[in-house]
Amino acid sequence: MARYAKLDERSMQILRAVVNCYIATAEPVGSRTISRKYNFNLSPATIRNIMADLEELGYLKHPHTSAGRLPTEQGYRFYVESLTKERLQLQQPIAGIEKCYNRRFAEISHLLRYTSKILSSTTHCIGVVSAPRIEDMMFKHMNFVHLRDNLVLVVFVSRSGSVQQKVIEVSESYTQEKLDQMARCLNEHFKDVPLFYIRTRLLDMMRQDKQLYDELLERALRLSRQVFDSSEETTVYIDGQLNILNHPEFEDLKKMKAMFGAFEEKSQLILILDKCLEGGGLRVLIGSENQIEEMKDCSFVTTTYKAGDSVMGALGVIGPTRMEYSSVIPLVEYTAKMVSRMLSRM
Amino acid sequence: MARYAKLDERSMQILRAVVNCYIATAEPVGSRTISRKYNFNLSPATIRNIMADLEELGYLKHPHTSAGRLPTEQGYRFYVESLTKERLQLQQPIAGIEKCYNRRFAEISHLLRYTSKILSSTTHCIGVVSAPRIEDMMFKHMNFVHLRDNLVLVVFVSRSGSVQQKVIEVSESYTQEKLDQMARCLNEHFKDVPLFYIRTRLLDMMRQDKQLYDELLERALRLSRQVFDSSEETTVYIDGQLNILNHPEFEDLKKMKAMFGAFEEKSQLILILDKCLEGGGLRVLIGSENQIEEMKDCSFVTTTYKAGDSVMGALGVIGPTRMEYSSVIPLVEYTAKMVSRMLSRM
DNA sequence: GTTTAGCACTCTCTGATAGAGAGTGCTAAA
DNA sequence: TTTAGCACTCTCTATCAGAGAGTGCTAAAC
Numbered sequence: 001m002a003r004y005a006k007l008d009e010r011s012m013q014i015l016r017a018v019v020n021c022y023i024a025t026a027e028p029v030g031s032r033t034i035s036r037k038y039n040f041n042l043s044p045a046t047i048r049n050i051m052a053d054l055e056e057l058g059y060l061k062h063p064h065t066s067a068g069r070l071p072t073e074q075g076y077r078f079y080v081e082s083l084t085k086e087r088l089q090l091q092q093p094i095a096g097i098e099k100c101y102n103r104r105f106a107e108i109s110h111l112l113r114y115t116s117k118i119l120s121s122t123t124h125c126i127g128v129v130s131a132p133r134i135e136d137m138m139f140k141h142m143n144f145v146h147l148r149d150n151l152v153l154v155v156f157v158s159r160s161g162s163v164q165q166k167v168i169e170v171s172e173s174y175t176q177e178k179l180d181q182m183a184r185c186l187n188e189h190f191k192d193v194p195l196f197y198i199r200t201r202l203l204d205m206m207r208q209d210k211q212l213y214d215e216l217l218e219r220a221l222r223l224s225r226q227v228f229d230s231s232e233e234t235t236v237y238i239d240g241q242l243n244i245l246n247h248p249e250f251e252d253l254k255k256m257k258a259m260f261g262a263f264e265e266k267s268q269l270i271l272i273l274d275k276c277l278e279g280g281g282l283r284v285l286i287g288s289e290n291q292i293e294e295m296k297d298c299s300f301v302t303t304t305y306k307a308g309d310s311v312m313g314a315l316g317v318i319g320p321t322r323m324e325y326s327s328v329i330p331l332v333e334y335t336a337k338m339v340s341r342m343l344s345r346m
Numbered sequence: 347m348a349r350y351a352k353l354d355e356r357s358m359q360i361l362r363a364v365v366n367c368y369i370a371t372a373e374p375v376g377s378r379t380i381s382r383k384y385n386f387n388l389s390p391a392t393i394r395n396i397m398a399d400l401e402e403l404g405y406l407k408h409p410h411t412s413a414g415r416l417p418t419e420q421g422y423r424f425y426v427e428s429l430t431k432e433r434l435q436l437q438q439p440i441a442g443i444e445k446c447y448n449r450r451f452a453e454i455s456h457l458l459r460y461t462s463k464i465l466s467s468t469t470h471c472i473g474v475v476s477a478p479r480i481e482d483m484m485f486k487h488m489n490f491v492h493l494r495d496n497l498v499l500v501v502f503v504s505r506s507g508s509v510q511q512k513v514i515e516v517s518e519s520y521t522q523e524k525l526d527q528m529a530r531c532l533n534e535h536f537k538d539v540p541l542f543y544i545r546t547r548l549l550d551m552m553r554q555d556k557q558l559y560d561e562l563l564e565r566a567l568r569l570s571r572q573v574f575d576s577s578e579e580t581t582v583y584i585d586g587q588l589n590i591l592n593h594p595e596f597e598d599l600k601k602m603k604a605m606f607g608a609f610e611e612k613s614q615l616i617l618i619l620d621k622c623l624e625g626g627g628l629r630v631l632i633g634s635e636n637q638i639e640e641m642k643d644c645s646f647v648t649t650t651y652k653a654g655d656s657v658m659g660a661l662g663v664i665g666p667t668r669m670e671y672s673s674v675i676p677l678v679e680y681t682a683k684m685v686s687r688m689l690s691r692m
Numbered sequence: 693g694t695t696t697a698g699c700a701c702t703c704t705c706t707g708a709t710a711g712a713g714a715g716t717g718c719t720a721a722a
Numbered sequence: 723t724t725t726a727g728c729a730c731t732c733t734c735t736a737t738c739a740g741a742g743a744g745t746g747c748t749a750a751a752c
Binding site for chain 2: 106107140141143145146147148151153155157161163165167168169176242245251253256257260261264346
Binding site: 042043044045046049063064065066067 | 730733
């Protein structure tokens, strides 16, 4: 924290006050406003001096000479870090969320989709939830359906109720009976095995009992692998994109268009969520800290959710840099806790 | 067509010219512009007189006294009707579409999603495609997977490669074996039967062979029915919503917000597409002819697509009232033809 | 009788200008 | 070190004038 060395306690208080005020009003904050609304017992002139210092240190900026100040990204960064040090707790809206999760979700996809809606509506930002990667899932059931010619529909069900399906093309034409047999074989051998483990497991089995399953299993696996491998892209549930229209900073049509465009290209979003997975736990990306050019006026608040002890995916919100971090952060954390609880039960 | 009784050929030509011009420029059209760009060999003054007449008859309107004219909805209606009478044909972009469909689609849902993208990108409007209703599908394969406790995952595959899945709660807990048995029973008996026909078919069978299948089939059907009945809402594929941002009439942030909001609520959209299904064939809804308040500045161009001889669903585009009907209409019709061809092959 | 030229009129759009308001930065006093 | 005072800067709004586009009407031409 050497970066903040030059800040005495009073300057920090004023900086926090400015950020607070700007978050609330979206207007540049003047020295008079601060001296009136917060009782520092300092005259506007004094505050002016301090604000000038803060500007020089890079925490605040000026749209033009005669306007008030607003936070730079560095200013937000400081604000957010001092917030998270406080370990925020929010009670009232959290009770509402708890109630939302007082129901049963049959499929994991429903739970996640619902969660992104909850996130967007409670925070008035855009809610995002990334689905667990397929390798992390537990094998539960597999099914092959002969469609026509050499087309086979493969349906995979994970233990947590996630369903993946894909039509694949095979070189030889199997009868439905043969396909059923193959599926039964897979289902017997891989029940409750994590997908990423199947290959290893298979090698083990072949060593033990070489001839018996060789051919059938081999074929069945070849079929199913196509489904697992094909999930190049993690699914992401996004909700409340319209919410950004309500924030005054996006009145600018051009900016807005660019943002919407960025959402169409989900891969970048996935990258950011994936990074959250690696890091684990809460992450706040402020403004251009995210790599998406079109979203340099947005902040990301993300965290991970788990099933039992293992991290499954990431969730969070995207909103204007000027979002209400003090309520959004605990809301995102709490939601992740709820999702984890639901998942662990499944 | 008594409505157009008062229009002589010349007035109609000028009306068409004004609509054309307005569609191209999005600016009110003056009499001088018409007399210059189209060679009617009439002076602006004469055209002015005719335009005044057209205004009195309700085909044109004035934003303010000293501005040019633009079409009313009645004006567009006339324009579109005289267009469709001409039986438009468009060659060049159509070749492009043909090429797009030169590939195989394993699943019907892929074909439809792709189609809505094609529609939006070729017309620069919003593409919409409604999926076939489940009752119209042919039974191909059914599968039950025991999840946990009393939860069963039901997967239904139609002959055209559409996959529906749903988790349902059952009163008694079946073993996976029992479930497999039930599924096999269903699959044997209902192969290639249209869903809406299954009930009748079942009654037939029970009459013939009362005891044999009674209990098992009954249970299996009870399970599966929940999937069929639950599809209350037709799926709709929507693409290119961002396209409307490019049309100058939606610069107004408020209008735009209202429109985006209307898209979130898909049920109204489904209503409109369903109506197209009933009517059959091409339908053009201009402005407030659609019942959605927020879309009263938009037009719908929709038609139906078929598999073989039976109508399966509707597709079309949504764009500003001021859309290029002369190219959009044939594009929509051609796309529907391509989809029908693809479907009939599946 | 229809078409056209001419002209006054209306409305929007643009740019210039001025004054109010908000806030700063500097200086000098407390 | 803090504060009061004051000149200065910049934005925002309203007002105004002139240009431009287009109409509607009238009277003349075909």
